[in-house]
Amino acid sequence: MLNNALYRLEPQAGETIDRAQTFTFTFEGRAVIAHPGDTIASALAAAGVHVISRSFKYHRPRGVMCMAGHCPNCLVQVGDEPNVRACQTPAEPDMVVKPQNVWPSLKKDAMAFTGLFSRFMPVGFYYKTFIRPQAMWPLFERILRRIAGLGKVNPATPPDRYDKQYLHTDVAVVGGGPAGLSAALAAAEQGATVSLFDENPQPGGHWRYALPAPDDGPLPDLAAQAEAHPGITVYPETTVLSCYEDNWLSARRGNRLFKIRAGAVIFATGAYDRPLIFDNDELPGVRFGGAAQRLLRLYGVQPGKRAIVVTANDGGWRIAAGLQAAGVSVVAVVDERPESEAGAVSHVLQADARVFWRHTIRAARGAGAVEGADIAPLDAQVRPQFIAGDLIVINIGLTPANGLLYQAQTKISYNEDRAEFLPETLPAGVFAAGRVAGSHAGATELAEGRLAGRQAAAFLGLAPAPPSAEITALAGQKAAGPKRSSARVDVPGSQKRFVCFCEDVTDKDLETAIAEGFDSIELLKRYSTISMGPCQGKMCAANTIHLCARHTGQSVAQTGTTTARPPLAPVSLGVLAGQNMEPVKRTALDAWHRANGAGMMVAGLWMRPEHYGNPPAEVQAVRERVGLIDVSTLGKLQLTGPGAPDFLDRIYVNKWQKLGVGRVRYGVMCNDEGVVMNDGVTARLSETTWYTTTTSSGAGAIFEWMQWWLQSGWGGEVHVTNISEVNAAFNLAGPRARAVLQKLTDADLLNEAFPYMHVRHLTLAGVACMVMRIGFTGELSYEIHCPTGAAHYVWERLLDAGRDFGIAPFGVEAQRILRLEKAHIIVGQDTDALSDPISADMAWAVKLDKADFLGQRPLRQVAQDGPAQRLVGFTMARPGLVPDEGLQIVRPTAAGPEIIGWVTSSRHSPTLNQTIGLCWLPAPLAGQPGATFTIRMNGKLEEARVHHGPFYDPQGDRLRI
Amino acid sequence: MILLNCPNCGPRNVQEFRFGGEHNPRPAAPLAVDNAEWTDYLFLKANKLGVQKEWWYHRAGCRLWFLAERHTQSNQVLKTYCWTARPNREGETCVE
Amino acid sequence: MSFKLIKQAFSSGQPPPMWKPQPLKDRYDVVIIGGGGHGLATAYYLAREHGITDVAVLEKRYIGSGGSGRNTAIVRSNYLTPEGVRFYDESVKLYGQMSEEFDFNVMFSRRGHLTLAHTDGAVRTMRRRAEVNRLQGVDSRLIWPDELARLCPPLDLSDHPRYPVQAALYHPPGGIIRHDAVVWGYARHAVRRGVHLHQLTEVTGITVEKGKVTGVNTRRGRIKAGTVLNVTAGWAGVIADMAGVKLPIATSPLQACVTEPLKPFLDVIIVSGSLHVYISQSDRGELVMGAAVDPFASYSMRGSFSFIEGLAGHMLELFPSLRHVRLMRQWAGLCDMTPDYSPIMGHTSVDGFLVDVGWGTYGFKAIPVSGKMMAQLIATGQTPDLIRPFRLSRFEEHNLVGEKGAASVGH
Amino acid sequence: MTELYKQTPLHAIAAQAGAQFTDVDGWQLSQRFSAVEAETAAARAAVALTDLSANGKITIEGHQLEALTAAVWQATAPAVGAGAAADKAYLWRLRPDHLLVTTAPEDVVATLTRLNRAAAALDGLLTITDLTHGRSELWLVGPASAEVLGRLCGLNFGPAAFPNLAVRQSSVAKTAQIILRRDIGQTPAFALLGAASLGAYLWETVMQAGQDVGLAPLGRQAVLGL
Structure with a gap:
């Protein structure tokens, strides 16, 4: 058990922990006491645990540095979850927290030895190693992969519930600090609906933990006003992740993802501490001013016992005063500035605190944690002075949190005077206020927030625009305001000075990379991998630009920035995926199929019965008796109006003008490249009403294709209506089909009254149906289209009526065998993205003498030149051998096997007891029935023979009984 | 996610629509044009870096095919309108 | 350890520039x-x-x-047409010798490329590609879930996903490289x-x-x-x-993204034909993921949120245990799409x-x-x-x- | 022909959820799932989901919709995006040239007859199609219905953007749906009309989306009682 009281202070005003309750969680096996409201990091800090992780490359010890989720130094594994930011994640009872990528333990990490060989591991070293011998590279790679990565994925991670919520708001305010709160209030007062997003449990921003400047005056309780205002909805614990076109934002709260369409967006995202680069600048115990104040004020934890405060602004002195008031002894304050530039600050310190003006830190010293710092004057080259202490507070400047402004395509430029990258040109509907826009005094932040709120309301037309005089006045107020950020980014030294904490990149590495030719900011990033780690440049991007500018002799502005990419903060795949929504289409008979032994198969978005246990038996039932299949998945389109025949003539290769009422015709549809797009039968139900079926997969696409031609210029007097789901459809097929159907209707079903390729409206068992006599299976068959609601009833009446005739349901597999026995093609299987109907053995359907139709020009060419390749039937020399679909047809030549075609369909035919199939062959070979060729099967060439026409009932007599 | 102003339904997320490609009218008499013009229609593309006239289909909505003028660099949509000469929602005749 | 590196270790000056202006x-x-x-x-x-x-x-x-x-630096030659296969296979061979030719480790990691088939139609296409490949002397073959489970244990091969995996085109010479x-x-x-x-x-x-x-x-x-x-x-x-x-040519963005670094567990490249997503794990431990080209032509490289949403949904269908893994960055490039x-x-x-x-x-x-x-x-x-x-x-x-x-x- | 049973696309799911069925105009409709009072209370307090797929749904395509509406119901056709009550029917304008007419199950046939007769007297093409069997019709009833819909669809369901008697067409849970708002008394209510084959998927997806706000199934009896 770790002693929880070691660094816990007396209750602090405004702290967010509940001291009355405690619970424990484990860190590296040891129990840690925490209060509700503690994060993992605050509880560990209270228990005096300084080292939480090890760095990626040199495995250097790392601890809490920013306490704001921006740096990578507190990444831990929490149960199944890798790469958790300990400083942002609330501690919970019985959490199992472990350090990542360390062995055997955090304290004694074996990989720390790499630090000794850093001389041999300069920037880009992996490009210069493991080159020879090439064969050894896989072995080296396996070693590299074992030491790579941080957290672990548990293959047995249990599922969890995630969801998403769309939001619509006039004004979205990102950041609930002083500027954000005043902006929200100002916009709401103009009548806008406002959504305010803040990543912390309570809004208030830096006012929650920072000691306000003396001239800030009493701090109005804006958070309470915002929460009370009817026009404002506050979303706490919600991190805005991205901003895309037309103010489309995303944000996360726990397992919920918000997708927000905002009329206007105000970014009041504040700023966070910018690191200073010096020797051992990432030693545990080096903490930013923000981190020290958060630990102190929010969690009542001493950031250290004896503090050395390194600063360049009056804020550093307020932090020293705050630490001192909480019982932390401040041993020294080191300020870059001359005393003349500081405010009246030095009086606040305890007597024995040492003050250094025009000084900075040269190095952090200590084994595994801070034991002191080397301080040196800026204007003289003298030996640094060591000062003992266990806490180094770095408060030399701020980086505006402008990631979302960059994403919103804001033009941001470097302000030399204030040493910060500030917004210069904001896109329409995007506004910025507060520390992200360079305001560093309480009053200015509030004023800029109010102004942004009124500008946003004006942009939405809810209020007049604020006068430009007010805008220029505020700009003057900001320019005169206090400067927080030092222009100095680094202090030369003799040990390692880390610019990028995620990837362990030092300033020397950058200098070497630039010398090697990687002298643009983007090339520098890709070669050194700087800013490519978990913090995505929050800690290192600004400093890298300064160093790159220095070594390339360019200005900071010329150096430019790397592209800021979403998401602003890492977000889990579970949150991004949300609730699992994968649409699935079920026919009206779905439940019946599953209850009657059907093996279901995926067919596009549909689920269909593939078989009912024995496909050959199902084939036999259709050939000898009668079978019933559910074909409800077919596309069904209704064409109405006098313009229908012309339209059909234009989109099909067939002719339709003279198709009589009550007749049905098989049609093939092509595009203007002459490629087969779809096929199906079309029935003329009346003078001006047609009923077209399409393949299951083509249903939606063909409707859109027809609408395209209708609405873009070919629209005669015709409507196309998608009625695919209005009717279910079954195919009653087999020699006894008529007998079965006759039991459900007293209509005359004999050939003369109801011939092949005709359509009739029949009442079956009291249900009005449309029935077509077509022959995909090659037997006498009736395709019954009945209202979907009555499908279950009609299906069961058909099965009842068919029981005496040995009726059996059959699935897609049996249907594929039956159609193959008739050599009928399946578009999309026997044809692909280059097949035309003439080559696919459907020349009979192509009526080239028609007026203009889709595909006419290329098909005339194919008809004239003759197809190069043709789709034909084949049988095998050894009848028992069934070549898998997709096998290649190969002609042995001197230069080795030459591919001349491939097998598109193949089955063993139970009816003919031999192998049958369809394949593509060169036209000359395909034109000779009986000609032989070879299919490559398991490395051997197996002989096959060309077969023309259907394998079964070539004359089609059985269709017309 | 850009907003596309469907002439019938008003502004909607682009995910509701299907892109129909740059405006590329089919030759009035395909058999009469030479191979170069036919190849240009079938395969070649202006693929403009700038404001492009293109087709969109409101697949999840009212199933209207309509034209848009969008800058292909910023994805900013300048205007949308129907092809045929019939009144759209605002009553203004949108003539192609 | 190359001689160049040892020399650089002990010299005080900078290494020679890769290219001079x-x-x-x-x-x-x-x-x-x-x-x-x-x-x-x-x-x-x-x-x-x-x-x-x-x-x-x-x-x-x-x-x-x-x-x-x-x-996303995938190198493969398991294409459909003989012309395509011959062409890309020559490329894979050249990549194989590149590190030595340039005395610069391009980290070509042959680890096997698997294209998943979730429908019978896709199985047919994969078999066709396997056969065309083998006839061009390229190592590709159709494998079934039992072998797939051995090659990629984290993959969900149950019938729980919306589109269960039926088979895969296994192309051992496929790999990734430091582009x-x-x-x-x-x-x-x-x-x-x-x-x-x-x-x-x-x-x-x-x-x-x-x-x-x-x-x-x-x-x-x-x-x-x-x-x-x-x-x-x-x-x-x-x-x-x-x-x-x-x-x-129509120009369309192609987006990709990368997760925070994880201890390596995925040693092959997984591509799903029907779900249009793919994934591999870099030698730094990041999962590099992508999907099909954007649904509309554009020169914008800004990327979209719907891309990472759709990708995450499909990726969790294939690998349910990745739900905690955090996406760190997304980007986009431009592609020339031909007919x-x-x-x-x-x-x-x-x-x-x-x-x-x-x-x-x-x-x-x-x-x-x-x-x-x-x-x-x-x-x-x-x-x-x-x-x-x-x-x-x-x-x-x-x-x-x-x-x-x-x-x-x-x- | 009493034993003539028409089933809605949600029949199997309703049976699984323990529905008791009743016969209305030849349809087997889920009368109730649990105690009617409990279902009514849930709908009034939070949100409930009910299957009314047997309701009549007729689409009319053509350019004489104003004339047709006047002829059949002596009413003016609503503007695009709006709905209007008419005799034994509600009219919803989807497009200048598309009108959707919704009715109770028992009024479909009569409405079709009146429409066809009126259309025959007008010149120009008018296509009247009975989509009743082709579309599932799920209703979300209750104050939290807009919130649940806001988890599945990107439209703005706020009162100003989506007032009572308004119609929109958009993507809901990745499926194309016609969304009607027709409040029942003071209780907000939205209908989702989409492909029948997707009805079961939509029911399951909506139920899961509304789990944390207490979404529960609602039978026909409770709906009539609202």
Whole structure:
């Protein structure tokens, strides 16, 4: 058990922990006491645990540095979850927290030895190693992969519930600090609906933990006003992740993802501490001013016992005063500035605190944690002075949190005077206020927030625009305001000075990379991998630009920035995926199929019965008796109006003008490249009403294709209506089909009254149906289209009526065998993205003498030149051998096997007891029935023979009984 | 996610629509044009870096095919309108 | 441990630069527009195999700033058509020798490439590709869930997902490579052999007189040239317009993303044909993921939220245990999409103005062989047989290459 | 023909959820799932989901919709995006040339007859199609219905953007749906009309989306009682 009281202070005003309750969680096996409201990091800090992780490359010890989720130094594994930011994640009872990528333990990490060989591991070293011998590279790679990565994925991670919520708001305010709160209030007062997003449990921003400047005056309780205002909805614990076109934002709260369409967006995202680069600048115990104040004020934890405060602004002195008031002894304050530039600050310190003006830190010293710092004057080259202490507070400047402004395509430029990258040109509907826009005094932040709120309301037309005089006045107020950020980014030294904490990149590495030719900011990033780690440049991007500018002799502005990419903060795949929504289409008979032994198969978005246990038996039932299949998945389109025949003539290769009422015709549809797009039968139900079926997969696409031609210029007097789901459809097929159907209707079903390729409206068992006599299976068959609601009833009446005739349901597999026995093609299987109907053995359907139709020009060419390749039937020399679909047809030549075609369909035919199939062959070979060729099967060439026409009932007599 | 102003339904997320490609009218008499013009229609593309006239289909909505003028660099949509000469929602005749 | 590294360890000075800046001449025999992998490889092979060194590579930003630096670095040759397979297989072989040839480790990691089939139609296409591959001497075969489970344990092979995995096309030689290293390798060795590399030199116009190209205009002045090669995937149409050449290309963004680094657990590349997503784990432990091309043409590289939403949904169908894994960054590159998913290489109607474009989502795989072939074409004036199927004139000859089946779903 | 049973696309799911069925105009409709009072209370307090797929749904395509509406119901056709009550029917304008007419199950046939007769007297093409069997019709009833819909669809369901008697067409849970708002008394209510084959998927997806706000199934009896 770790002693929880070691660094816990007396209750602090405004702290967010509940001291009355405690619970424990484990860190590296040891129990840690925490209060509700503690994060993992605050509880560990209270228990005096300084080292939480090890760095990626040199495995250097790392601890809490920013306490704001921006740096990578507190990444831990929490149960199944890798790469958790300990400083942002609330501690919970019985959490199992472990350090990542360390062995055997955090304290004694074996990989720390790499630090000794850093001389041999300069920037880009992996490009210069493991080159020879090439064969050894896989072995080296396996070693590299074992030491790579941080957290672990548990293959047995249990599922969890995630969801998403769309939001619509006039004004979205990102950041609930002083500027954000005043902006929200100002916009709401103009009548806008406002959504305010803040990543912390309570809004208030830096006012929650920072000691306000003396001239800030009493701090109005804006958070309470915002929460009370009817026009404002506050979303706490919600991190805005991205901003895309037309103010489309995303944000996360726990397992919920918000997708927000905002009329206007105000970014009041504040700023966070910018690191200073010096020797051992990432030693545990080096903490930013923000981190020290958060630990102190929010969690009542001493950031250290004896503090050395390194600063360049009056804020550093307020932090020293705050630490001192909480019982932390401040041993020294080191300020870059001359005393003349500081405010009246030095009086606040305890007597024995040492003050250094025009000084900075040269190095952090200590084994595994801070034991002191080397301080040196800026204007003289003298030996640094060591000062003992266990806490180094770095408060030399701020980086505006402008990631979302960059994403919103804001033009941001470097302000030399204030040493910060500030917004210069904001896109329409995007506004910025507060520390992200360079305001560093309480009053200015509030004023800029109010102004942004009124500008946003004006942009939405809810209020007049604020006068430009007010805008220029505020700009003057900001320019005169206090400067927080030092222009100095680094202090030369003799040990390692880390610019990028995620990837362990030092300033020397950058200098070497630039010398090697990687002298643009983007090339520098890709070669050194700087800013490519978990913090995505929050800690290192600004400093890298300064160093790159220095070594390339360019200005900071010329150096430019790397592209800021979403998401602003890492977000889990579970949150991004949300609730699992994968649409699935079920026919009206779905439940019946599953209850009657059907093996279901995926067919596009549909689920269909593939078989009912024995496909050959199902084939036999259709050939000898009668079978019933559910074909409800077919596309069904209704064409109405006098313009229908012309339209059909234009989109099909067939002719339709003279198709009589009550007749049905098989049609093939092509595009203007002459490629087969779809096929199906079309029935003329009346003078001006047609009923077209399409393949299951083509249903939606063909409707859109027809609408395209209708609405873009070919629209005669015709409507196309998608009625695919209005009717279910079954195919009653087999020699006894008529007998079965006759039991459900007293209509005359004999050939003369109801011939092949005709359509009739029949009442079956009291249900009005449309029935077509077509022959995909090659037997006498009736395709019954009945209202979907009555499908279950009609299906069961058909099965009842068919029981005496040995009726059996059959699935897609049996249907594929039956159609193959008739050599009928399946578009999309026997044809692909280059097949035309003439080559696919459907020349009979192509009526080239028609007026203009889709595909006419290329098909005339194919008809004239003759197809190069043709789709034909084949049988095998050894009848028992069934070549898998997709096998290649190969002609042995001197230069080795030459591919001349491939097998598109193949089955063993139970009816003919031999192998049958369809394949593509060169036209000359395909034109000779009986000609032989070879299919490559398991490395051997197996002989096959060309077969023309259907394998079964070539004359089609059985269709017309 | 850009907003596309469907002439019938008003502004909607682009995910509701299907892109129909740059405006590329089919030759009035395909058999009469030479191979170069036919190849240009079938395969070649202006693929403009700038404001492009293109087709969109409101697949999840009212199933209207309509034209848009969008800058292909910023994805900013300048205007949308129907092809045929019939009144759209605002009553203004949108003539192609 | 290479000798270079030991020397660098003990010398106080900086290592030698990869490429030195050179003067911009007003005339070159060959001007290559586009400083990505294809352009630099062409320059390299012109110098190395044909002794042509009066060559300038003009890049408007920094080398590798286009597609070469934005792809997910998958190298494979399991294509559908014989022409495609032969071409990409030559590329895989060249990648295999690259580290030694450049004395620069491009980290080509052959780890096996698996294209999942979730429908019977997809199984048929995978078998077709496997058979075509094997006939071209390329190692690909159809495997079933039992073997798939051994190769990729984290994959969910149950019937729980919406589209259960039925089979996969296993292509052992497929792998991933450090794409930037390929660009830098070619740049260093092209410059070392005398080629001039000019970054931040944007081409603003191409001059053509009497049907023959005579040079280019750039932001840094006019350059005369005998041959001008357009190798600017994504902007191919913009550059071709300057020469009055119209291409069968629509530019669409292709997006990708990367997760925070994880202890490596995924040692193969997984591509799903039906779900249009793919994933591999880099040697730094990041999961690199992508999907199909964007649903509408655009030159915007801003990326979209719907891309990472859709990708996450499908990825969790394949790997449910990844739900905690955090996505760290998304980006986009631009792709030239052609009607038959095959590239466009060779002559155009303007004499001396050549193209090596139309690379869709699979240009990176072809860098070495394209460079070699374009160099041979420029040097000899004859189109090599290997790339004849990809000539621009194939569209007016209606002789398309049928890669649509493989490439449209593969990555 | 009493034993003539028409089933809605949600029949199997309703049976699984323990529905008791009743016969209305030949349809087997889920009368109730649990105690009617409990279902009514849930709908009034939070949100409930009910299957009314047997309701009549007729689409009319053509350019004489104003004339047709006047002829059949002596009413003016609503503007695009709006709905209007008419005799034994509600009219919803989807497009200048598309009108959707919704009715109770028992009024479909009569409405079709009146429409066809009126259309015959007008010139120009008018296509009247009975989509009743082709579309599932799920209703979300209750104050939290807009919130649940806001988890599945990107439209703005706020009172101003989506007032009572308004119609929109958009993507809901990745499926194309016609969304009607027709409040029942003071209780907000939205209908989702989409492909029948997707009805079961939509029911399951909506139920899961509304789990944390207490979404529960609602029978026909409770709906009539609202």
